[in-house]
Amino acid sequence: MLDFQTRISGLCILMLGACSHDRGPAAACGPGVLGTSRVQVVSLETDYVPDLLAENEVVLTFDDGPHPNRTKRVLDLLDDQCVQATFFLVGREAKDFPGLVREIRSRGHTLGGHSWDHPHLSKLPVAGAVSNIEAGMEAIEAATGEDVLMFRFPFIDTSPELSDAVREAGYLDVTATADGADWLDEPPEASVGRILNKLDAGGRRGIILLHDPFGAVRRQVF
Ligand SMILES: [Zn+2]
Incomplete structure (x- = not known):
């Protein structure tokens, strides 16, 4: 059985405005790539995840996958830059594409849950919302054989009551502070500008939200 109190996971941190290839885990990646500067360990004891970031530190996250045509393309682009990210997966998609779930993990990225089928969970009874979340987590865990700690609504x-219930169920809520809104039908530069503005407003640090299944990624801009 899971031991929720000791279960931990890792968020991979990138640096803003500087190439980090000479630091930490990215040292083996060679020059000229973004690299990943450090891994932040989180657990159920973690309070507000964005507070763990120092100035110029960002976490790159992708929601709503895996997608049969697009996720591998994102993984290849991340490999090119020696960057590790966190993927918050929809359970229904994870069940349909377990091999992709395993590939994301095997290529060094961290997995989180994003519900079973992406509803507005705050509109459901709390017990139903937690069941939906647990079903999503179980689909990911079935694919990899590993526990999943992190969850994004x-x-x-969410609501205060629902957030409390999620933590009691053993999951750590990881919000996003710099949403690229890449689901809008806009040029990718618009997403980039939106992200940079939000990072600046948040003290030049934050958790970036993009979507591997969506169009802006298809146009190769993060
Ligand atoms: Zn989503």
């Missing part, structure tokens, strides 16, 4: 839509 679809639409970042």
Whole structure:
């Protein structure tokens, strides 16, 4: 059985505005790539995840996958830059594409849950919402054989009562502070500008939200 109190996971941290290839885990990646500067360990004891970041530190996250046509493309682009990210997966998609779930993990990225089928969870009874979340987590865990600690609410839509219930169920809520809104039909530069503005407003640090299944990624801009 899971021991929720000791279960931990890792968030991979990137640096803003500087190439980090000479630091930490990215040292083996060679020059000229973004690299990943450090791994932040989190657990159920972690309070507000964005507070763990120092100035110029960002976490890159992708929601709503895996997608049969697009996720591998994102993984290849991340490999090119020696960057590790966190993927918050929809359970229904994870069940349909377990091989992709394993590939994301085997390529060094961290997995989190994003519900079973992406509803507005705050509109459901709390017990039903938690069941939906647990079903999503179980689909990911079935694919990898590993526990999943981190969870992100679809639409970042929660309530104090629901957030408390999620933590009691053994999951750590990881919000996003710099949403690229890449689901909008806009040029990718618009997402980049939106992200940079939000990072600046948040003290040049934050958790970036993008979507591997969506169009802006297809156009190769993060
Ligand atoms: Zn989502």
